[in-house]
Structures are given as structure tokens and as C-alpha cells.
Amino acid sequence: MRRADRLFEIIQLLRRKPTVRARDLAEALEVSERTIYRDIRDLIVSGVPIEGEAGIGYVLRAGFDLPPLMFKETEIEALVLGARIVETWGDKELSEAASDAIAKIEAVIPEQLRGYMAQTALLAPSNYRMEPIEFDLGEMRRAVRNLLKVRFCYKDVLGHGSERTVRPLSLAYFGPVWVLAAWCELRDNFRTFRLDRMADFAVTEEHFRQERGKTLHDFLKRPETWTRGPLSPEGQQD
Known part of the structure; x- marks a missing residue:
């Protein structure tokens, strides 16, 4: 970890607790x-209002804020390219959020970097x-974010149809398709689904818990996730 990053983390750790010992900071930052x-x-020399002493603990006085990001x-x-990709490939809500994020960053960085940011020649063309x-892709994102089951009718690569209720775990874009990784209640196992093959999609408003063996972490740690490519558009589908 760079020293500048470590100093930033020290301030963040001091913000989270009333008093923090040097021992705890050392363990957290290794x-x-x-x-x-x-x-x-x-x-302290640079003006950060930290009070305390070795062996007792340190306190960050209320009201302190970090200077603008550099x-x-x-x-x-990286930020501009990422935001432009989201603006192009995301749904309307996500696209607007990406634009707002860039505007907020532009508002706090120095003038000389602001011009560089506006002129960065990294583009994500809209004619993809x-x-x-x-x-609405935003509804699927809401389901993933809030752990809500979803239902839909699905046609596989052979055109066979089925009705599914799944626990949505993650979304990935593999141009030209969006892919959902999920725990499928019909198959009682992990499956991936192309969003363009879904019909009659609905968020059920039924919450699900993160159960062992059915989480995104469990999905990603399986050897076949990488050897058979289940996150690819045709991976481990029915």
C-alpha cells in the first residue's frame, strides 16, 4: 500500500470509531x-485535527473533511472510459447516474485536470x-441489489421454452448480450440466462437470503465456472 493511501485509510478508520489505538490501526493496515x-x-503536522497519544488512543475531531480528490x-x-461505457451500454437510469458521477468529479478536481478530463480521447460509440x-434492465438491477426473486419465461438456444423463478446474483455484458447468473429454483442449481431470451419478466418482491452454496461467491469459486465458462452467453444454460 502506498503511504498516501495508508494516510487516507488512517483518517477513514479514525472517522468510524470514537477512539482508535495505534495497535488497532497497525493491525488493520498491516x-x-x-x-x-x-x-x-x-x-497532525499537516493540519489534520487528531488528538491523543501513544498507548491511549487517537481521536479525530468532529467537522474535519478531506480535501478534494486528486x-x-x-x-x-479510467474513470471517463468506464463512465462512457456505462452511458452507452447501461439502461437509462444507469446512464444518467454515470453522467452525474462524471459531473461531480469534474466539480472537485483542479482546473488543469478538468480540461484534460473533458478532452480525453477514449470513447464508447453509441452505434454498437x-x-x-x-x-427494463433497471428492474433487474434492482432485483440483484435488493435480493429479490424474479420470474420470467425463457427460451434456450434450441428454442425450448420454460418458466423460471430464480435468485438473481449478477449481471454481465458480453456484447451483444446481457447475461444473468442466478440460482434457478427449477433446476435447483446455478444457471446463466441471456436477457434477450426472457419474456414476461417480473420482480416478485419476494426477498431471498444469502444461503451457503447458493451465493455469487459460491458460483464464482466452482472450477467449472472458469473451465466451462458459465458466465459466457452459452455457458451452463438449459
Whole structure:
């Protein structure tokens, strides 16, 4: 971890608790207590309102806020390209959120970097090809975010139809298709589904719990996830 990142994390840790010992900071950041003492001293010298002493603990006085974010040029390029991809490939709500995020970043970075950000020549053209989806992708994102089961009619690669109730776990875009990884109640196992093959989609408003063996982590850690490519558009579908 870079020292600048460590100093930032120290401030964040001090924000979360009324008092934090140097020992706890050292364990959290995987450095020696001596390093923490030196970092605390340097933060105080630079004007960060930290009170306390070694052996007792440290407190960050209320009202302190970090200065505006500073980005390197390559970090700006990563942010702009990522946001432009979301603006192009995401649904309307996500696209607007990406635009708002870029506007907020532009508002806090220095003037010289603001111009560089506006002129970054990394584009995500809007004339890309994506298989049409019959429902609002934002509703699927809501289901994934809030752990809500979804129902839909599905046609597999051979055109065979079935009705599914699934626990949505993640969404991935494999141009030109969006793919849902889910726990399928019909198959009692993990499955992936192309969103463009879904019809009569509905969010059930029925919450599901993160059960062992049925989570995204469980899906991703299976060897066949990587050897058979179940996250690909045709991977492990019925």
C-alpha cells in the first residue's frame, strides 16, 4: 500500500470509531505501530485535527473533511472510459447516474485536470450492436441489489421454452448480450440466462437470503465456472 493511501485509510478508520489505538490501526493496515506513530505525527503536522497519544488512543475531531480528490491522468482516463461505457451500454437510469458521477468529479478536481478530463480521447460509440431486451434492465438491477426473486419465461438456444423463478446474483455484458447468473429454483442449481431470451419478466418482491452454496461467491469459486465458462452467453444454460 502506498503511504498516501495508508494516510487516507488512517483518517477513514479514525472517522468510524470514537477512539482508535495505534495497535488497532497497525493491525488493520498491516504495518508496525512505529509506522503508525510516525504517520499520526505527520498527519497532525499537516493540519489534520487528531488528538491523543501513544498507548491511549487517537481521536479525530468532529467537522474535519478531506480535501478534494486528486487524480492522476491515467486514473481520469479510467474513470471517463468506464463512465462512457456505462452511458452507452447501461439502461437509462444507469446512464444518467454515470453522467452525474462524471459531473461531480469534474466539480472537485483542479482546473488543469478538468480540461484534460473533458478532452480525453477514449470513447464508447453509441452505434454498437446489442440484442434487444423486452423489459427494463433497471428492474433487474434492482432485483440483484435488493435480493429479490424474479420470474420470467425463457427460451434456450434450441428454442425450448420454460418458466423460471430464480435468485438473481449478477449481471454481465458480453456484447451483444446481457447475461444473468442466478440460482434457478427449477433446476435447483446455478444457471446463466441471456436477457434477450426472457419474456414476461417480473420482480416478485419476494426477498431471498444469502444461503451457503447458493451465493455469487459460491458460483464464482466452482472450477467449472472458469473451465466451462458459465458466465459466457452459452455457458451452463438449459
